[in-house]
Amino acid sequence: MAAEVISARGIKVDLYDSMPSLGRKFLMAGKSGLNITHSEPFEQFVSRYGERRAQIEPMLQRFGPDELIQWVHALGIGTFVGTSGRVFPVGMKASPLLRTWLKWLADSGVTFHLRHKWGGWDVNSSLKFETAEGDKTAQADAVVLALGGGSWSRLGSDGAWVPWLKQKGAEVEPLKPANSGFDVDWSPHFRERFEGYPVKSVVLSFEEFRLQGEFIVTKEGVEGGLIYAASAFLRDKIEARGSAVMTLDLAPDRTCEWLVDRLSKPRGSRTMASHLEKTVGIKGVKAGLLREFLKKEDFQNAERLAHFIKKLPVPLIRPRPLDEAISSAGGVTFESLDEHLMLRSMPGVFCAGEMLDWEAPTGGYLLTACFASGYVAGHGVIRWLEN
Numbered sequence: 001m002a003a004e005v006i007s008a009r010g011i012k013v014d015l016y017d018s019m020p021s022l023g024r025k026f027l028m029a030g031k032s033g034l035n036i037t038h039s040e041p042f043e044q045f046v047s048r049y050g051e052r053r054a055q056i057e058p059m060l061q062r063f064g065p066d067e068l069i070q071w072v073h074a075l076g077i078g079t080f081v082g083t084s085g086r087v088f089p090v091g092m093k094a095s096p097l098l099r100t101w102l103k104w105l106a107d108s109g110v111t112f113h114l115r116h117k118w119g120g121w122d123v124n125s126s127l128k129f130e131t132a133e134g135d136k137t138a139q140a141d142a143v144v145l146a147l148g149g150g151s152w153s154r155l156g157s158d159g160a161w162v163p164w165l166k167q168k169g170a171e172v173e174p175l176k177p178a179n180s181g182f183d184v185d186w187s188p189h190f191r192e193r194f195e196g197y198p199v200k201s202v203v204l205s206f207e208e209f210r211l212q213g214e215f216i217v218t219k220e221g222v223e224g225g226l227i228y229a230a231s232a233f234l235r236d237k238i239e240a241r242g243s244a245v246m247t248l249d250l251a252p253d254r255t256c257e258w259l260v261d262r263l264s265k266p267r268g269s270r271t272m273a274s275h276l277e278k279t280v281g282i283k284g285v286k287a288g289l290l291r292e293f294l295k296k297e298d299f300q301n302a303e304r305l306a307h308f309i310k311k312l313p314v315p316l317i318r319p320r321p322l323d324e325a326i327s328s329a330g331g332v333t334f335e336s337l338d339e340h341l342m343l344r345s346m347p348g349v350f351c352a353g354e355m356l357d358w359e360a361p362t363g364g365y366l367l368t369a370c371f372a373s374g375y376v377a378g379h380g381v382i383r384w385l386e387n
């Protein structure tokens with residue numbers, strides 16, 4: 001986006017990427033439907049950036065969800081609003097959009113240099129690149145770094161830039177997993193039986209957080225939309241206290257009283273599994289979760305069993321590693337940057353995208369803020385070069 005803004009001004013742009021092709025994470029984001037932005041009111045939209053709202057909001061005022069949708073339309077691609085309010089390009093995929101965009105950039109004079117791994121600056125302040133033809137350097141009047149965070153490193157963003165920017169006086173918060181799964185100490189039996197099973201629809205509560213949705217049982221623990229939505233809170237708690245316990249309501253549409261009433265009915269010769277299913281409809285992975293975390297005697301008492309169906313504590317050990325996360329928290333702090341996203345310690349060097357110190361849930365908020373920051377950095381470059 002920065003390249004587009006700068007080249008539209010008639011300024012020569014060279015775009016370097018370590019990978020053999022561009023936008024690999026963007027393409028991956030499109031694999032399960034490219035959720036480019038969200039249609040909710042702006043006030044609600046900006047609240048998704050939590051502690052960094054103050055820094056992200058001014059950027060979104062310049063290039064926000066509406067401008068992003070118009071931009072997609074200008075590429076000749078339609079958009080639609082899904083049932084959840086999320087916005088997708090028609091066809092859901094990232095590849096038609098990326099292909100058209102790259103052609104547009106090339107036609108505007110942007111030169112692509114692939115398989116160029118940037119490695120910081122040399123003693124002459126030239127940019128250093130590792131390439132298949134050996135090391136190269138380049139000089140530029142202004143530089144925009146949009147190196148991504150540290151997740152899914154096989155797609156290109158490996159976070160290797162952190163020490164290079166620190167050496168140059170930038171303050172960088174450690175990269176941490178955002179929108180990630182968590183490890184749970186499943187018993188071998190539960191893991192074997194329920195790995196890959198979706199748990200739906202449940203309410204996840206953690207301190208002030210409360211949301212209905214679904215998640216998936218994995219070999220190591222839990223992942224999926226509902227877990228990602230709570231992941232920043234759970235991660236911070238684990239970081240501060242060493243562990244976190246999420247609470248699940250396995251029967252969100254039922255009251256505790258209704259459950260007690262039903263569970264108190266005589267069981268007769270039925271097994272507990274069959275009693276649970278017949279009386280309150282709890283079966284499969286939900287029944288498995290109860291067996292995983294409850295003591296045998298808890299099943300004998302209707303009040304206790306109902307209580308745990310409504311408030312099942314699930315201890316989480318740690319977030320899954322950064323490389324597996326959807327996105328990264330941490331990065332170059334806004335205090336290190338001016339309002340044009342130029343590094344205070346390196347005039348002429350701008351930063352944009354996920355490498356900045358902000359985080360947001362899934363729902364199109366990640367890409368929207370990446371585009372917005374690229375737009376702001378691009379205009380920052382123009383201002384820097386023309387003043």
Ligand SMILES: Cc1cc2nc3c(=O)[nH]c(=O)nc-3n(C[C@H](O)[C@H](O)[C@H](O)COP(=O)(O)OP(=O)(O)OC[C@H]3O[C@@H](n4cnc5c(N)ncnc54)[C@H](O)[C@@H]3O)c2cc1C
Nearest residue numbers: 017018025029035117118147148156157353354364366367
């Ligand atoms: C599975 C998955 C699904 C996602 N789905 C969505 C979604 O639906 N909606 C949404 O809003 N967000 C989604 N995201 C998040 C979104 O894709 C990212 O936030 C976004 O791509 C970040 O953009 P970026 O340009 O800052 O970084 P990246 O897209 O990571 O791009 C950084 C680029 O820098 C290059 N690079 C890094 N280091 C160097 C170096 N040293 N030298 C040269 N080049 C380098 C990389 O090769 C890469 O091309 C998803 C992410 C994942 C992993």
